[in-house]
Amino acid sequence: MLKHLLLVVAGSCLLWGAVAQAETDEKYSVVLMTENFPPYNMATNGKNYAREENLNGIAVEIVREMFKRAGVNYSMTLRFPWARIYKLAKENPNYGVFVTARLPERDKLFKWVGPIGPDDWVMLARSDSTITLNSLEDAKRYRVGAYQGDAIAEHLAKEGLEVQAAFRDQENARKLEDGKLDLWATGDPAGRYLAKQEGVTGLKTVLRFDNAELFLALNPDVPDEVVHKLQSELDRMRSEGFIDEVFKRYL
Numbered sequence: 001m002l003k004h005l006l007l008v009v010a011g012s013c014l015l016w017g018a019v020a021q022a023e024t025d026e027k028y029s030v031v032l033m034t035e036n037f038p039p040y041n042m043a044t045n046g047k048n049y050a051r052e053e054n055l056n057g058i059a060v061e062i063v064r065e066m067f068k069r070a071g072v073n074y075s076m077t078l079r080f081p082w083a084r085i086y087k088l089a090k091e092n093p094n095y096g097v098f099v100t101a102r103l104p105e106r107d108k109l110f111k112w113v114g115p116i117g118p119d120d121w122v123m124l125a126r127s128d129s130t131i132t133l134n135s136l137e138d139a140k141r142y143r144v145g146a147y148q149g150d151a152i153a154e155h156l157a158k159e160g161l162e163v164q165a166a167f168r169d170q171e172n173a174r175k176l177e178d179g180k181l182d183l184w185a186t187g188d189p190a191g192r193y194l195a196k197q198e199g200v201t202g203l204k205t206v207l208r209f210d211n212a213e214l215f216l217a218l219n220p221d222v223p224d225e226v227v228h229k230l231q232s233e234l235d236r237m238r239s240e241g242f243i244d245e246v247f248k249r250y251l
Contacts, residue, residue, distance in 0.1 A: 027073075028072070028073065028094070028223070028226070029072075029073035029074055029075065029094065030067070030072060030073070030074045030075075030094055030095070030096050030218070030222065030226070031074070031075055031077075031088075031092070031094055031095045031096070032063065032074050032075065032076045032077070032095075032096050032097070032098065032216075033077055033078075033079060033085035033088055033089055033095065033096070033097045033098075034055070034059070034060070034076070034077070034078050034079075034085070034097065034098050034099070035048075035078060035079065035080060035081075035082050035085060036048060036078065036080070037057075037099065037190075038057065038190060038193055038194070039057055039058050039189060039190065039193035039250040039251065040057050040058050040059040040060075040098075040099050040116075040117065040214065041055065041057045041059050041060055041078060041098070041099065042055065042056055042057040042060070042078075043055060043078050044056055048078070048079065048080035049077075049078065049079055049080070050077070050078040051075075051076065051077050051078070052075070052076055052077075054078075055076060055078050057250070058116075058117060058189075058246050058247060058250050059098055059099045059116050059117065059214070060076070061246050062116055062117075062234070062237070062242075062243060062246055063076075063098055063116070063216060064076070065233075065237060065242065066113070066230055066233050066234050066237065067230065069233040069236070069237070070226075070229040070230050070232075070233045071229070072226055072229060072230065085097050086100070089110070089217060089218070089219055090109055090110070090219065091219075092219060093219055093221035093222070094219065094221070094222060095218075095219050096216055096217060096218040096219065096222065097216075097217050098116065098214075098215070098216040098217065099114075099116050099117070099119075099214035099215065099216065100214065100215060100217050101119060101212040101213065101214060101215070102114065102115075102212075102213060102214075102215045102217075103212075106217070109217075109220070110217035110218055110219065110220065111217075111218040111219070111220055111222055111224075111227045112215045112216070112217060112218070113215060113216040113218065113227060113230045113231050113234060114213065114214065114215030114216055114234070115213035115214060115215055116214050116215060116216065116234075116243075117189070117213075117214050117243075117247070118188065118189070118211060118212070118213060118214065119187060119188075119190075119211075119212045119213070119214050120187065120188040120208050120210065120211040120212070121152050121155070121185070121186075121187060121188075121208070121209050121210035121211070122185070122186065122187070122188045122191065122205045122207065122208050122209070123139060123144070123183045123184070123185055123205070123206050123207040123208075123209070124176065124183065124184045124185075124186060124191055124195075124203045124204065124205060124206070125176070125182065125183055125184075125203065125204055125206045126176060126177065126202070126203065126204075127202035127203065127204055129182070129204070129206070131182060131183065131206050132206060133206050133207040134207075135207075135209075136156070136159050136161065136207070136209055137159075138207075139161060139183060139185075139207065140160065140161055140162075142182035142183050143164060143180070143181050143182045143183070144156065144161055144162075144163050144164065144181065144182065144183045144184070144185055145163065145164045145165075145166060145171075145172035145175055145176065145181040145183070145184050145185070146163045146164075146165055146166070146169075146172065146184070146185040146186070147165070147166060147168070147169035147172070147186065148165035148166060148167055149165075150169070152185050152186065152187065153165055153185070155210075156185055163185070164181065169186055169190075169191070169194055170194040170195070170197060170198050172184040172186065173191070173194055173195035173198045173200040173203070174198050174200065176200070176203065177198075177200045183206070184203070188205065188208075189247070189250075189251050191203075192251050193250055193251055196251065216230070
């Protein structure tokens with residue numbers, strides 16, 4: 001009789017535990033923050049504030065699908081500036097920010113899901129160009145365009161390159177196409193996306209001089225179970241070819 005009673009009590013505890021866990025999963029929601037960073041994250045109206053369905057981009061589509069498959073609730077907001085949303089994710093228990101580079105100095109500040117995609121610094125040339133580069137030193141003899149005030153332009157200046165800076169990075173795509181530049185220093189895949197928006201295709205990468213991987217960064221208080229679910233689904237999406245298909249649609 002006592003054994004039967006203990007079994008009933010144990011079964012009840014397991015049942016109530018499962019119910020409580022289900023209720024916790026249902027109520028738990030991650031607050032996702034992002035910025036305008038084409039082609040990964042963008043507001044459909046081009047402004048610096050948007051919510052939910054008014055966002056698109058490579059990372060937005062991937063993150064949406066990842067949360068859907070993992071069965072984790074979320075909200076998604078695009079805001080400006082980056083420093084503000086990064087701070088929110090770092091300080092608030094159920095917050096996350098995407099996409100951001102996983103750097104050594106940031107590693108212990110977040111729990112990470114990714115990689116979602118690359119953020120490389122490249123030199124692009126026209127498809128018919130015969131230019132070959134082994135280093136930035138080799139680029140000094142050419143006309144190089146970059147985005148004024150951007151980290152890439154500043155890096156090139158420190159390396160001793162004379163850069164023709166444009167107010168909008170996509171202007172460099174047209175200048176390259178028209179023969180006014182020999183090389184365009186930009187991000188990848190950002191440069192390819194901007195070129196496509198300008199109707200410029202067929203550019204080729206002649207030098208990749210820096211690289212990073214972009215991730216979803218989650219506040220350390222986000223439960224490990226949630227992080228593991230998201231990572232598992234992202235890995236599955238990659239193996240199924242879902243992520244490659246998203247990249248192809250934008251690039």
